[in-house]
Amino acid sequence: MNPSHDPQLLKGVLSPVLLQLVAERESYGYELVQRLHDLGLTGVADGTVYPALARLEREGRVVARLVSSRSGPARKYYRPTPTGYDALTTGASGWRALADIVTPLFDRPLPERPAAPQEED
């Protein structure tokens, strides 16, 4: 069973994740939701992804173009800008740096009860 993903944790990494996905393949909003779910991030609400894309576009990290669709109205496909690629690099590095610290921390065995506080010198 997959562990549930804390929405607050996801919130912090959603932008770089979206940038990574659109860097791999231009996608429109709902398609990105599906791709996130395929990755296992099923707890991400669709209504979290769409404004996140709007924010990335406003910040100049992605650009969009309309592509006509046979099954309905034209869809807005996103891809990263040079600024977006930079943000992706920074975001991914930041995530890895954080994981390098936090992962070993969570691997430490826990005592049965917290140790007594250390006396200040």
Place this chain on the structure above:
Amino acid sequence: MASTLTLLDHLRIEYAIVRVDVMISALSLERQEEILGELRTNLRAASEKMGSAEAVRRLGGLRRLARSYLDVEYGDPGPRPRWLIGILWVFVVVGVLLAVAFAGSLGFVHGVLAADPEASGTYAWHALAPVVRSEDFVFSGGRLHSFGVAFSAPVLAVPAVALGAAVLAIGARAWRCLPLWRRG
């Protein structure tokens, strides 16, 4: 591939769109159209897969969605004035005032006829002073023949405009514009 959406799906999607539209009315019309157009496209795509009810539910709350879009544009979280609601309140208040004036006029007419079932001549009603100098009702043999309304000087439009502005400000909760308010 042909769409499998039913009329109910389309109605459900459009209802969600309208609700979000009202909540993002603080944005420019152009931006609203962009957001709503894209949202409609995404909802239709999701509805093809799982039905419109589930597609709307998976948005995670329309109010939160709308607030997120506003946060993207304006930066700070927090409630903002809703000018569309304020305008609707102005229409409501004007409607109520007109209804009250109409009811009063009708009462006056009935009162004249109750006093004199064969009333003839011009009867003036001054209850709406100072905004309306008088409403003149012309009776002929117990039947209302015509009526006219004489408004007071244009300067009295100022209180009317002030009242409208106050209703707009209160209805839209305009104080949310204030930096002190927005800082909480």
